[in-house]
Amino acid sequence: MPTVTLRFSPMAEHVRTARLVAVSVARRAGFGEDQLDEIRIAIGEACARAVAGGALQTAAGPAVGLVDMRLCDDRDGLDVTVVQCDVHGEPLVAGPGPLATEDPLSLALMAGMADSSGQAGTSGGLRLSWKLSSGDAVGARAF
Template identity: 75%
Template sequence: MPTVTLRFSPMAEHVRTARLVAVSVARRAGFGEDQLDEIRIAIGEACARAVAGGVLASPAGPPVSLVDMRLSDDEDRLDVTVSRCGPDGGPVPDGPGALASADPLSLALMAGMADSSAETSSAGGVTLSWHLQPGTSDVRAF
């Protein structure tokens, strides 16, 4: 089960990069174009939630929190977990962005795009899963 991990500062300009990474992993796993659009939208929403709840340090110091995205590609499934973490990778408590992580519209959008979704115990975290649709080309590019 190949795993890709992307950790970035909670800044809106990094959400596009996270979407590109997620779509690249999904495309390599054999997901079709229709599913790639769903993955792109859901990942963008999950990362935007994490970024909205992110906390940056003073200009002189390192970030207090980061956004952590983990993508696991199994035989016919893609699992993605997006959450906030500290610079050491440990969980961070809900901060000023706690309202962003509780946005019901955001959660509904992700649930509608993914085959399954669940909030994680970490701050602003969500896990999304997609199953490879039958008839989709399962050609994996390495």
């Protein structure tokens, strides 16, 4: 089960990079173009929520902390977790946090795009999953 981990500063300009990485992993896993758009939208929303809700503000003003995105692909599909972390990579929230509980419209959008979604363990982050159906495979997997 190949895993890709991307950690980035909670800045809006990094959400695009996270979407690009997620689509690249999904494409390599064999998802078709129709599902890549759904993955792009859901990952963008999850990372944007983490950026908006996970940044710790310092007295000087700039945001500190990290957003941790992990993508695991196997022969059955793609699992993604997005968690808000402190500067050391430790989750900010123990239990349901703002990433998993606020903005029901955003949660509904992600739930509609992913095959399954929910809270990522006790970290308060989000977990999104897509299953690869036999008709989705677009070719050999390149590693």
